[in-house]
Amino acid sequence: xxxxxxxxxxxxxxxxxxxxxxxxxxxxxxxxxQQILQQWEGGQPFILGxxxxxxxxxxxxxxxxxxxIKEKAxxxxxxxxxWVSAGGGENWHEFVCWCLExxxxxxxxxxxxxxxxxxxxxxxxGAYGRELSEVFHMLEAVELETGALHSFGKEACRFGxxxxxxxxxxxxxxxxxRVSLELRTAHHHLNTSYGAIRQTLAERGISAPTIHDVxxxxxxxxxxxxxxxxxxxxxxxxxxxxxxxxxxxxxxxxQHKDMPFYPLDNGCIKVPAGWLVEQTGWxxxxxGDAGCYEKQALxxxxxxxxxxxxxxxxAQRIQDDVEEKFGIRLEMEVNVI
Numbered sequence: 001x002x003x004x005x006x007x008x009x010x011x012x013x014x015x016x017x018x019x020x021x022x023x024x025x026x027x028x029x030x031x032x033x034q035q036i037l038q039q040w041e042g043g044q045p046f047i048l049g050x051x052x053x054x055x056x057x058x059x060x061x062x063x064x065x066x067x068x069i070k071e072k073a074x075x076x077x078x079x080x081x082x083w084v085s086a087g088g089g090e091n092w093h094e095f096v097c098w099c100l101e102x103x104x105x106x107x108x109x110x111x112x113x114x115x116x117x118x119x120x121x122x123x124x125x126g127a128y129g130r131e132l133s134e135v136f137h138m139l140e141a142v143e144l145e146t147g148a149l150h151s152f153g154k155e156a157c158r159f160g161x162x163x164x165x166x167x168x169x170x171x172x173x174x175x176x177x178r179v180s181l182e183l184r185t186a187h188h189h190l191n192t193s194y195g196a197i198r199q200t201l202a203e204r205g206i207s208a209p210t211i212h213d214v215x216x217x218x219x220x221x222x223x224x225x226x227x228x229x230x231x232x233x234x235x236x237x238x239x240x241x242x243x244x245x246x247x248x249x250x251x252x253x254x255q256h257k258d259m260p261f262y263p264l265d266n267g268c269i270k271v272p273a274g275w276l277v278e279q280t281g282w283x284x285x286x287x288g289d290a291g292c293y294e295k296q297a298l299x300x301x302x303x304x305x306x307x308x309x310x311x312x313x314x315a316q317r318i319q320d321d322v323e324e325k326f327g328i329r330l331e332m333e334v335n336v337i
Contacts, residue, residue, distance in 0.1 A: 001025065001026075001027065001028075001032050001035070001036070002025070003023050003024070003025045003036070003040075003063065004023070004024045004025065005022065005023055005024075006020055006021075006022065007020065007021045007023075007024035007064070008020060008021075009021055009024075009048070009051070009056065009060075009064070012048055012051045012066065013051035013052075013054055013056055014050070014051055014052045014114060014229035014233060014234060014235055015054075015055060015056070015229075015233045015234060015235055015302050015306075015308070015311065016229070016233030016302050017055070017056045017233070017302065017306070017307065017308045017311070018307070019056040019059075019060060019308065020060070021060055021063075021064035022060065022061065022062060022063075023042070023062060023063040023064065024063070024064045024065075024066070025063065025064075025065055025066070026065075026066040026068050027065060027066070027067065027068060027069065028068050028069060028070070028089075029069055030069065030140075030142060030149065030177045030178075033065065033067075033069070033142050033147075033175060033177065034142060034147045034149075036063075036065060037142070037144060037147040038147055040063050042062045042063060043061070043062045043063075044062070044144050044145065044172065044173075045062060045063035045064065045065050045144060046060060046062065046063070046064050046065070046172070046337070047065050047067055047144075047172075047175045048064055048065065048066045048067065049067050049088070049089070049115060049116040049118050049119040050091065050092070050114060050115040050116040050119060052114035052115040052119075052229070052235055052236065053114075053115055053119060053123055053235055053236070053333070053334055053335055054235070054334065054335045054336075054337050055235065055308050055311055055312060055334050055335070055336045055337065056308040056337050057307075057308035057309050057311070057312040057336050057337065058308070058309075058337060060337070065175065066089075067088045067089045067116065067118055067175060067176075067177075068089040069087040069088045069089040069090075069118070069177050069178070070087045070089055070090055071085065071086060071087035071090065071178065072084070072085075072086055072087070072090060072095060072098050073085050074102065074104075075180065077185065080184050080185050080186045080187055081182060081183070081184060081185065082102075082104055082182075082183050082184070082185050083137055083180055083181070083182055083183075084099060084102075084104060084180070084181050084183060085178055085179065085180045085181075086117035086178070086179050086181075087117065087118075087177065087178055088116060088117060088118025088175065088176045088177045088178060088179065089116055089117075089118060090116060090117040090118075091116060091117075092110075092113055092114070092115050092116055092117055092119075092120055092125070093111060093112050093113065093114070095107075095117050096108070096110060096111050096215070097111075097215075099183060100211060100212055100215055103185060103186075103211070104183040104184065104185060104211075105183060105184045105185075105188035105189070105190075105211040106130075106134070106135040106181065106182075106183040106184055106188075106189075107130075107135060107181070107183065108190075108211040108212075108214040108215040108218065109127055109128045109129060109130035109191055109197075109214060109215075109218055110125060110126070110127055110130055110132065110218075111215040111218045111219050111222070112218060112219045112222045112223070113125050113127060113236070114229065114235075114236055117179045118175070118176035118177065118179065119176075120132050120179060121133075121136060121139055121157055121159075121164055121166065121176065121179060122164055122166040122167060122176065123162055123163075123164070123167070123333075124157075124159045124160065124161070124162055124163055124164050125162075126161075126162065127218065127222075128191070128194045128196070128197055128218055128221075129191040129193050129194050129197075130191055131159070131161075132159075132181075133154065133157075133159035135181045135182055135183055136154050136157070136159070136179075136180075136181060136182075137153075137154070137180040137181055137182045138151055138152060138153050138154070138180045139151070139152050139157070139176055139178060139179045139180065140152075140176070140177050140178040141174040141175060141176045141177060142174065142175045142177055143173060143174055144172075144173055144174065144175060145173065149177070150174070152165075161240065161243065162240050162333050167335075188210075188211050190209060190211065190214055191214075192209060192214060196221050197214065197217050197218065197221070200217040200220055200221060201213060201214075201217055204217070224295075225295060225296045225299075226293075226296060226299060227293060227295075227299065227301060232293075232301050232302070232303070233301060233302030233303075233306075234293065234299050234300065234301045234302065235300070235334045236299065237273075237274075237298045237299065237333055238298060238299060238300045238315060238332065238333060238334050239273040239277070239298060239315075239318075239319075239330040239331065239332060239333055240273060240330070240331045240332070240333045241270050241271065241272055241273045242270070242271055242273060242276075242328050242330065242331070243264060243266075243268040243269070243270050244268060244269050244270075244271060244328070245267075245268060245269075246267060246268065246269055248327075249261060249268075249269040249271065252271075252326060252327070256279075256326075259271060259275070260272055260275055271328075272298075273298055273330055274296060274297045274298035275297075276322050276325075276326055276328065276330065277292065277297040277298060277318055277322060277330075278297040279325065279326075280318065280321040280322055280325055281321075282297060282318050282321065283297035286303060287310070287313075287314055287317075288303075288305075288306060288310060289302060289303040289304045289305045289306035289310065290302065290303070290306040290310040290311045290313070290314040291303055291314070292314070292318065300314060300315060300318075308336075308337075312336060315332060318330070319332075
């Protein structure tokens with residue numbers, strides 16, 4: 001466990017952005033992390049997970065710590081429930097596959113989401129009608145300033161739509177070392193409400209799907225819509241789907257009658273950000289090597305040599321155009337560093 005100097009982070013972020021960490025170290029346990037924090041005296045370090053939800057648009061200072069803490073375990077069972085844990089550095093999709101291999105349901109809709117288990121609660125990842133918060137039990141995290149280990153239950157995480165306390169009040173203050181989920185061992189509560197899942201299952205002749213069927217359908221859908229980061233640099237969905245008050249949505253719908261929408265339990269209406277971006281003509285366009293993906297307008301891509309600043313400026317132009325056309329300011333889902 002040695003701190004390295006001037007390390008390229010191009011291989012550590014899925015946008016493939018060239019950036020340099022003045023100091024860099026990889027940790028494989030909570031104890032190693034605490035030791036590094038005790039030794040380091042150069043200010044608060046930056047924690048790097050899978051690099052799939054960040055845009056390196058500025059200069060990094062100080063120490064970058066790569067979270068490579070690995071662990072997968074079933075910690076307890078009771079009735080039709082099982083509690084499982086994953087180290088913060090575990091690849092999220094590999095963890096989902098491991099859960100499915102053990103016939104544990106609740107995360108099948110979250111298949112193929114890039115990133116690590118430790119980053120999942122920060123973002124409250126979600127897809128196709130499911131969010132991590134629905135199966136979340138607790139997490140352990142090390143406070144970077146003190147090196148102390150703390151536990152956070154579901155309420156303490158203050159989950160919201162692609163949001164948590166770790167993106168707000170506690171942003172940059174903790175490294176998540178372990179995540180615990182509450183999953184089901186039988187009588188799985190499947191969510192196939194999203195049309196794309198229903199359609200894919202129907203095309204495959206599946207009328208009574210299992211958790212494996214749902215996962216395979218989600219993988220197929222995501223693979224068809226999102227580029228492989230190893231081929232075309234990207235960070236998945238770049239913008240959040242806006243949630244509009246019903247009155248604002250109804251006013252917009254009068255002008256844009258074909259606008260797709262999803263009613264929410266809180267009375268708001270969710271509108272697909274990808275559709276909004278596409279209506280402004282950005283889908284498939286590029287400025288230099290920074291572009292908007294030709295198959296999914298919600299995804300910004302690096303065609304080769306784009307800088308983080310190039311991607312960020314493209315995102316701002318898209319935000320401006322959507323706001324001008326619809327009066328909605330899209331919020332970035334990706335964390336800009």
